Amino acid sequence: MELVPSNSLKCTSPEDGRRLAISLALQTSLAIQPDEHVQAIIRDAYTNNPDGLIAASQVVAIEFATIAAANNYWR
Amino acid sequence: MELVPSNSLKCTSPEDGRRLAISLALQTSLAIQPDEHVQAIIRDAYTNNPDGLIAASQVVAIEFATIAAANNYWR
Amino acid sequence: MELVPSNSLKCTSPEDGRRLAISLALQTSLAIQPDEHVQAIIRDAYTNNPDGLIAASQVVAIEFATIAAANNYWR
Amino acid sequence: MELVPSNSLKCTSPEDGRRLAISLALQTSLAIQPDEHVQAIIRDAYTNNPDGLIAASQVVAIEFATIAAANNYWR
Amino acid sequence: MELVPSNSLKCTSPEDGRRLAISLALQTSLAIQPDEHVQAIIRDAYTNNPDGLIAASQVVAIEFATIAAANNYWR
Amino acid sequence: MELVPSNSLKCTSPEDGRRLAISLALQTSLAIQPDEHVQAIIRDAYTNNPDGLIAASQVVAIEFATIAAANNYWR
Numbered sequence: 001m002e003l004v005p006s007n008s009l010k011c012t013s014p015e016d017g018r019r020l021a022i023s024l025a026l027q028t029s030l031a032i033q034p035d036e037h038v039q040a041i042i043r044d045a046y047t048n049n050p051d052g053l054i055a056a057s058q059v060v061a062i063e064f065a066t067i068a069a070a071n072n073y074w075r
Numbered sequence: 076m077e078l079v080p081s082n083s084l085k086c087t088s089p090e091d092g093r094r095l096a097i098s099l100a101l102q103t104s105l106a107i108q109p110d111e112h113v114q115a116i117i118r119d120a121y122t123n124n125p126d127g128l129i130a131a132s133q134v135v136a137i138e139f140a141t142i143a144a145a146n147n148y149w150r
Numbered sequence: 151m152e153l154v155p156s157n158s159l160k161c162t163s164p165e166d167g168r169r170l171a172i173s174l175a176l177q178t179s180l181a182i183q184p185d186e187h188v189q190a191i192i193r194d195a196y197t198n199n200p201d202g203l204i205a206a207s208q209v210v211a212i213e214f215a216t217i218a219a220a221n222n223y224w225r
Numbered sequence: 226m227e228l229v230p231s232n233s234l235k236c237t238s239p240e241d242g243r244r245l246a247i248s249l250a251l252q253t254s255l256a257i258q259p260d261e262h263v264q265a266i267i268r269d270a271y272t273n274n275p276d277g278l279i280a281a282s283q284v285v286a287i288e289f290a291t292i293a294a295a296n297n298y299w300r
Numbered sequence: 301m302e303l304v305p306s307n308s309l310k311c312t313s314p315e316d317g318r319r320l321a322i323s324l325a326l327q328t329s330l331a332i333q334p335d336e337h338v339q340a341i342i343r344d345a346y347t348n349n350p351d352g353l354i355a356a357s358q359v360v361a362i363e364f365a366t367i368a369a370a371n372n373y374w375r
Numbered sequence: 376m377e378l379v380p381s382n383s384l385k386c387t388s389p390e391d392g393r394r395l396a397i398s399l400a401l402q403t404s405l406a407i408q409p410d411e412h413v414q415a416i417i418r419d420a421y422t423n424n425p426d427g428l429i430a431a432s433q434v435v436a437i438e439f440a441t442i443a444a445a446n447n448y449w450r
Contacts, residue, residue, distance in 0.1 A: 002315070003315055003318040003319060003322075004313075004314040004315045004317075004318050007313050007314055007315045008314060008374075009314050009368065009373055009374060013079075013082050014079040014082055014083060014084050015077070015078055015079045015082045017079075018078040018079050018099075018106075019078060022078075022103070022106055022107065024318075024361075024364075025357060025361065026107065028322070028353075028356070028357035028360045028361070029350075029353040029354070029356075029357055031318075031322055032322065032326065032346055032353060032356055032357070032360075033346040033347060033353065035347075037347070038346070038347065038353065041348065041349075041350045042350045042353060042354075044350070045350035045351070045354070046107055046108045046113070047108060047110075047112070047113065048116065049116075049350075050104075050116045050117045050119070050120035050124075050127055051120070051126070051127065051130070051351070052350055052351065052354060053103075053104040053107060053108065053113065053117060054104070054117075054120070054127060054130045054131055054134065055130070055351070055354045055355070055358070056103070056104075056107055056354055056357075057100060057103035057104055057107070057131075057134045058130070058133060058134045058137065058358060059354065059357045059358045059361050060103045060107075061099075061100065061103070061134050061137040061138050061141075062137060062358065062361040062362060062365065063361050063364070064099075064138070064141060065137065065140065065141045065365065066361075066364060066365045066368050066373075068084065068141050068144075068145060069144070069368075069369070069373065070368060070373035070374075070375070073084055073141075073144065073145035074083070074084060074145075075145070088154075088157050089154040089157055089158060089159050090152070090153055090154045090157045092154075093153040093154050093174075093181075094153060097153075097178070097181055097182065101182065121182055121183045121188070122183060122185075122187070122188065123191065124191075125179075125191045125192045125194070125195035125199075125202055126195070126201070126202065126205070128178075128179040128182060128183065128188065128192060129179070129192075129195070129202060129205045129206055129209065130205070131178070131179075131182055132175060132178035132179055132182070132206075132209045133205070133208060133209045133212065135178045135182075136174075136175065136178070136209050136212040136213050136216075137212060139174075139213070139216060140212065140215065140216045143159065143216050143219075143220060144219070148159055148216075148219065148220035149158075149159060149220075150220070163229075163232050164229040164232055164233060164234050165227070165228055165229045165232045167229075168228035168229050168249075168256075169228060172228075172253070172256055172257065176257065196257055196258045196263070197258060197260075197262070197263065198266065199266075200254075200266045200267045200269070200270035200274075200277055201270070201276070201277065201280070203253075203254040203257060203258065203263065203267060204254070204267075204270070204277060204280045204281055204284065205280070206253070206254075206257055207250060207253035207254055207257070207281075207284045208280070208283060208284045208287065210253045210257075211249075211250065211253070211284050211287040211288050211291075212287060214249075214288070214291060215287065215290065215291045218234065218291050218294075218295060219294070223234055223291075223294065223295035224233075224234060224295075225295070238379075238382050239379040239382055239383060239384050240377070240378055240379045240382045242379075243378040243379050243399075243406075244378060247378075247403070247406055247407065251407065271407055271408045271413070272408060272410075272412070272413065273416065274416075275404075275416045275417045275419070275420035275424075275427055276420070276426070276427065276430070278403075278404040278407060278408065278413065278417060279404070279417075279420070279427060279430045279431055279434065280430070281403070281404075281407055282400060282403035282404055282407070282431075282434045283430070283433060283434045283437065285403045285407075286399075286400065286403070286434050286437040286438050286441075287437060289399075289438070289441060290437065290440065290441045293384065293441050293444075293445060294444070298384055298441075298444065298445035299383075299384060299445075300445070302390070303390055303393040303394060303397075304388075304389040304390045304392075304393050307388050307389055307390045308389060308449075309389050309443065309448055309449060324393075324436075324439075325432060325436065328397070328428075328431070328432035328435045328436070329425075329428040329429070329431075329432055331393075331397055332397065332401065332421055332428060332431055332432070332435075333421040333422060333428065335422075337422070338421070338422065338428065341423065341424075341425045342425045342428060342429075344425070345425035345426070345429070349425075351426070352425055352426065352429060355426070355429045355430070355433070356429055356432075358433060359429065359432045359433045359436050362433065362436040362437060362440065363436050363439070365440065366436075366439060366440045366443050366448075369443075369444070369448065370443060370448035370449075370450070
């Protein structure tokens with residue numbers, strides 16, 4: 001299982017970096033517990049549970065901070 | 076779906092940066108689960124659940140930290 | 151609605167920075183959901199729910215980290 | 226109400242910095258909601274609720290990160 | 301018990317860094333409470349509880365931020 | 376009560392730094408509420424509650440970030 005797409009934090013733009021942040025954040029659950037059942041309960045949590053979505057948004061924000069620093073904030 | 080408005084972290088002022096932080100924080104839920112039902116349950120969480128609002132405030136704070144660093148804190 | 155008082159992160163002292171951190175942290179809920187009902191449920195959460203207060207304290211800590219960095223830690 | 230003791234982040238040692246981090250973390254609740262009732266429910270949360278204590282420990286960790294950076298990690 | 305594999309934060313690539321982040325994040329529970337029962341309840345939380353998985357994803361994100369900085373973001 | 380062992384963030388290795396991070400994270404509860412009852416409920420939370428363990432793992436991750444920065448990531 002590939003944990004970091006293209007094995008790189010280099011992103012051409014903030015938009016690209018945001019996409020990577022979301023991808024990293026969502027992939028971790030599967031890396032921790034690689035089975036189909038987990039995917040189903042996580043997907044359900046995102047569909048019906050606002051707390052799960054807000055918590056996932058926080059994970060995305062933390063991953064994005066790292067990616068933005070890695071790309072020197074696209075300055 | 077556009078994830079970062081104007082595909083840029085560059086903001087002219089702290090006020091502008093704060094607005095972007097709120098926008099990024101609130102948009103992530105929709106990026107994770109792009110359907111109308113999700114928008115409704117998130118909006119409901121913000122309307123009736125103080126814990127959801129405080130959790131969302133934390134996401135905004137983390138996004139703002141990144142944006143402020145990207146803009147060298149408007150020094 | 152003004153999101154950052156005086157549109158500046160510049161603070162003359164740690165005390166001043168702390169006050170700004172609390173202001174930013176508490177204002178976000180209203181920015182997300184600008185109605186009076188939200189103010190009431192948030193105020194109630196702070197009055198009666200220690201978990202809400204501790205969660206809000208965490209948001210303040212994150213905002214303060216940004217403000218302290220912006221002011222080069224008042225060194 | 227004084228929010229930052231001695232209005233300074235300067236600490237002579239990690240021990241001193243840790244004490245300031247705990248002080249800042251615990252004081253925020255009172256700054257948000259300055260009444261005696263709040264002090265009582267927070268104290269009760271710390272006495273009987275391990276989740277409250279762990280959440281407060283996280284706030285302390287974030288405040289300590291800021292204080293340590295402000296003191297250049299006492300290098 | 302070894303807390304940091306190979307006693308090093310040096311990683312050859314983001315993929316390698318991500319693997320270390322997951323390893324550090326998951327190992328902490330065992331370091332805090334080193335018994336088999338804990339392993340079982342944690343494993344169960346990951347299998348059946350989406351909130352546990354999202355919370356663990358956040359820990360991974362924080363560990364990854366440190367590892368990425370340690371490796372100068374593999375620039 | 377000593378809050379930072381040896382009053383220093385200097386660690387000879389990542390392993391040593393990790394041990395300090397765990398020590399700081401676990402000690403805060405006792406610093407906040409120094410009585411034996413607290414130790415018992417915290418210990419119980421770690422033994423029986425996966426959420427408590429994951430939350431504590433997050434505190435460790437934040438403390439480790441500070442310690443790693445203090446030691447210039449053992450580069």
